[in-house]
Amino acid sequence: MKYILNETPVKTTNGFMINNINVDLDIPLVYKLNIINIVSDEMDKIDIDINKPNTNETTKIGLEDTLDYEINITVKEYEELKNDCIIEYHFTNDANKLFSRININAKESSKSKFIIKFISEDDTPAFNYLKQINNVEKNAHLDISIVANINKDSNNLIAIENNVEESGFINHNLYDLKGNKRITNYYTDLKDISSSNNLNNIYIGKDDSLLDMNYLTELKGVKTESNMTTYGILNDKAIKNYKSTIDFKSGCKKAFGKEYENVLLLSDNAITKSLPMLLCTEEDVNGSHSVSSGKVDNNQLFYIMSRGLSKSEATKLIVFANFNSLLKKESNEELRNEIIELIEKEI
Amino acid sequence: MKTRIDNIDKNIYNIKTETKYIKKGVGISEDVIRLISKEKEEPDWVLDIRLKALKLFNELNNPDWGPELTELDINKIATYIKPETKKQMTWDDVPNDIRNVFDKLGIPEAEKESLAGVGAQYDSEAVYHNLSEKVEKLGVIYTDFDTAIKEYPELVKKYFSKAVPLNDHKYIALHYALFSGGSFIYVPKGVKLDYPLQSYFRLNAPGAGQFEHTLIVVDEGADLQFIEGCSAPGYNELNVHAGCVELFVNDNANLRFSTIENWSKNMLNLNTKKCFVGKNAKIEWIMGSFGSKVSMLYPLSVLNGENAKCEFTAISFAGNGQNLDTGLKVIHNAKNTSCVVNSKSISKDGGICTFRSYEWVKKNAKNAKLSLNCESLMLDSISRSDTIPVNKIETDDVTFSHEATIGKISDKAIFYLMSRGLSEDEAKALIVRGFAEPISKSFPVEYAVEMNRLINLELEGTIG
Structure with missing residues (x-):
């Protein structure tokens, strides 16, 4: 069935069809609910409850569906998780469709990290649709990594909404490495003084995959700060739409916003589209965006190959050099190694 | 003040x-x-x-x-x-x-x-x-x-x-x-x-x-x-x-x-x-x-021949009641084509400046080069300045970069000029003229003078 999804906050010329995405999605029926593992060795610091609400719900992506799971997590005031909390969803041939919601409430001055993984157990195409809502209270620090390790024919839709209060900070590391149709919507409301967000995204597009990313941060509070960085590679016949908006609202004096995208093109058949927007109604701000695209630099390739590496090894090295600035921001070493391994397999 | x-x-x-x-x-x-x-x-x-x-x-x-x-x-x-x-x-x-x-x-x-x-x-x-x-x-x-x-x-x-x-x-x-x-x-x-x-x-x-x-x-x-x-x-x-x-x-x-x-x-x-x-x-x-x-x-340049070039240099100045939605479109349709864009905008007194661009590198445009630079200056907090660039690239053999910045007049620059004897208003006006200078110098001399006069007219009533 055809859907028009992921609309940008401001429309522009329709020539490149980037204001939204018109996509054909085949949403399978739910036969069996997925296996969910939640691992944390500090349960005294957090409250978790899981519901199966079976109600209809929509996200900022714009697709309405029946919610299968809802996980509510509260990190208690002034508590700091020493070890990361891991939430894993497993897709199998009889549990290949999931629409879940994860709400994380980081209470005042808490510090926590969550890792959310979607894992295909077999070759059955999965359909994953996650709604992820975070509320970050005063001085709280919330760090979330989301990994899509689903098989190549799967569809993955992720909608994130963040509300950040005074001096709160939220970080998202998104590893969008596998799958066929991948639609991501990210929204952050920096409503209070000195609240801030980081979004670090690594993607790999290959075969005939379609990636559509739509990011928006609204800076409302004084001295708010936003950094949204995306690095990606495109191979084969992959198509990628990158839409990112920093919106300086009136009153966000001394705010800082930066969005950056770098895409490395490994195929002459891949297509990249970008729309990095800066919207501003406040005088006293500092905003910037930059986008760069290109193929692997021949001089770099030649230099590395002259040191005895094959072309594919040299290319891999350049790709990792490209991703490195974001990979080093992953605080969980085990996850970082897992991601590196996944990237190696994918390229 | x-x-x-x-x-x-x-x-x-x-x-x-x-x-x-x-x-x-x-x-x-x-x-x-x-x-x-x-x-x-x-x-x-x-x-x-x-x-x-x-x-x-x-x-x-x-x-x-x-x-x-x-x-x-x-x-x-x-x-x-x-x-x-x-x-x-x-x-x-x-x-x-x-x-x-x-x-x-x-x-x-x-x-x-x-x-x-x-x-x-x-x-x-x-x-x-x-x-x-x-x-x-x-x-x-x-x-x-x-x-x-x-x-x-x-x-x-x-x-x-x-x-x-x-x-x-x-x-x-x-x-x-x-x-x-x-x-x-x-x-x-x-x-x-x-x-x-x-x-x-x-x-x-x-x-x-x-x-x-x-x-x-x-x-x-x-x-x-x-x-x-x-x-x-x-x-x-x-x-x-x-x-x-x-x-x-x-x-x-x-x-x-x-x-x-x-x-x-x-x-x-x-x-x-x-x-x-x-x-x-x-x-x-x-x-x-x-x-x-x-x-x-949004002037469109279609670079149809090998080594075709486009240079785009523009400035917009939106004051009270104005909504200036401008920019450019470029289509790279041949080998070794290049495009350099330098755009500046100034918004004041509730004026709206929007820069839009539409850049398309087609599959046959091998070794295309694009460089876009946009700068926006806001003179108050009742105005609006938006940058909305779109690009589509269909070949791997391309060098593309786009940069945009938005900001206000630097307090440090004002302080420096005031320490040299200028009033605050004169310092601000000088900085705005300096911001526009790389564009005005692209015009023939008589028209650069004309443009500077228009900038002065626009600044009148806000600064100085």
């Missing part, structure tokens, strides 16, 4: 004169179109284009993005106004009331000093066109568009509506239905003009529209600099400008197309410009947008 002065008199641009008109068409209908065509004694093929465009105008919708245009009721606009004069070859023959306007705008003086030819349009019709004898001898054609249709029909037929099609958007259909006046320039192969040609478009009547068509062909190996000026006095009624510029820069040719636009602040400026660029050829766009209530203007 800012000093505000309301209702600044825009001096020379705001000259209002009572002009006698002999024909007037209001709104858009087949009758109005037939009236225009009859007055101009046009051939049937031109009338056919007008009637096709009328049908398209009625079928097409307003764009669903960008500034709101619903306040425009074309049936309330005087769409064809013919002054009581014919086109003249000397300024002495131009009626006094019209000549006085152009005298005050400095056009005859500029012609004497630094131009190879001048065209002047007053409302819907050309009132003056002249080309220096020396340039004419080189085979250069520079005339108003109506004359070109009559005297050079084959050339006009070959190029007219070939760059900008009738169905491009609603307001280009409006243009083709009602077009009147404009310029036609043909620079023959290998001819390089040392001095620029200039066309000046003045819309003097209240509640009126101007729909001039500019068609320029710079043939193989030729060079041309063209300057376009536009202005209108301020009225309470809405005016509309839906002009069209079609440019053909053939192989190894160069064209520098400069515009200083200072429409009055009751003007909807819905202009369309497009350029085809051949092998080893270059188009340079230099644009200063200061006037109009609403502007939607």
Whole structure:
């Protein structure tokens, strides 16, 4: 069935069809609910409850569906998780469709990290649709990594909404490495003084995959700060739409916003589209965006190959050099190694 | 602290004169179109284009993005106004009331000093066109568009509506239905003009529209600099400008197309410009947008030949009640093409500046290079400044970078200048002029002075 999804906050010329995405999605029926593992060795610091609400719900992506799971997590005031909390969803041939919601409430001055993984157990195409809502209270620090390790024919839709209060900070590391149709919507409301967000995204597009990313941060509070960085590679016949908006609202004096995208093109058949927007109604701000695209630099390739590496090894090295600035921001070493391994397999 | 002065008199641009008109068409209908065509004694093929465009105008919708245009009721606009004069070859023959306007705008003086030819349009019709004898001898054609249709029909037929099609958007259909006046320039192969040609478009009547068509062909190996000026006095009624510029820069040719636009602040400026660029050829766009209530203007360069180049340098200055939605479009359609963009905007007193770009590198455009740089300066917190660039890249063999920044005047810079004896207002004004300087120096000297004067006028009432 055809859907028009992921609309940008401001429309522009329709020539490149980037204001939204018109996509054909085949949403399978739910036969069996997925296996969910939640691992944390500090349960005294957090409250978790899981519901199966079976109600209809929509996200900022714009697709309405029946919610299968809802996980509510509260990190208690002034508590700091020493070890990361891991939430894993497993897709199998009889549990290949999931629409879940994860709400994380980081209470005042808490510090926590969550890792959310979607894992295909077999070759059955999965359909994953996650709604992820975070509320970050005063001085709280919330760090979330989301990994899509689903098989190549799967569809993955992720909608994130963040509300950040005074001096709160939220970080998202998104590893969008596998799958066929991948639609991501990210929204952050920096409503209070000195609240801030980081979004670090690594993607790999290959075969005939379609990636559509739509990011928006609204800076409302004084001295708010936003950094949204995306690095990606495109191979084969992959198509990628990158839409990112920093919106300086009136009153966000001394705010800082930066969005950056770098895409490395490994195929002459891949297509990249970008729309990095800066919207501003406040005088006293500092905003910037930059986008760069290109193929692997021949001089770099030649230099590395002259040191005895094959072309594919040299290319891999350049790709990792490209991703490195974001990979080093992953605080969980085990996850970082897992991601590196996944990237190696994918390229 | 800012000093505000309301209702600044825009001096020379705001000259209002009572002009006698002999024909007037209001709104858009087949009758109005037939009236225009009859007055101009046009051939049937031109009338056919007008009637096709009328049908398209009625079928097409307003764009669903960008500034709101619903306040425009074309049936309330005087769409064809013919002054009581014919086109003249000397300024002495131009009626006094019209000549006085152009005298005050400095056009005859500029012609004497630094131009190879001048065209002047007053409302819907050309009132003056002249080309220096020396340039004419080189085979250069520079005339108003109506004359070109009559005297050079084959050339006009070959190029007219070939760059900008009738169905491009609603307001280009409006243009083709009602077009009147404009310029036609043909620079023959290998001819390089040392001095620029200039066309000046003045819309003097209240509640009126101007729909001039500019068609320029710079043939193989030729060079041309063209300057376009536009202005209108301020009225309470809405005016509309839906002009069209079609440019053909053939192989190894160069064209520098400069515009200083200072429409009055009751003007909807819905202009369309497009350029085809051949092998080893270059188009340079230099644009200063200061006037109009609403502007939607995105010149398109189609780089069709190998090594074709585009340079785009622009500045917009939006004040109270203005919504300037401008930018550019580029299509890379051949190997080794390149494009460099440097755009600046200043918003103040509630003005809105939006920069839009649309960059498309097609699959065959191997080794294409694009570099875009946009800077926006906000002078207060009641204004708005948006940057909305889109790009689509279909080949891996490309070097593409886009950077944009937004910010206010640096406190440190103000402090430094004040420590050198300037007042705060003088320091701010100096910084704004410095911000615009890389653009103004791209204009020929006389026009750089003109642009700086416009910036000073805009700054008056806000700073200093």
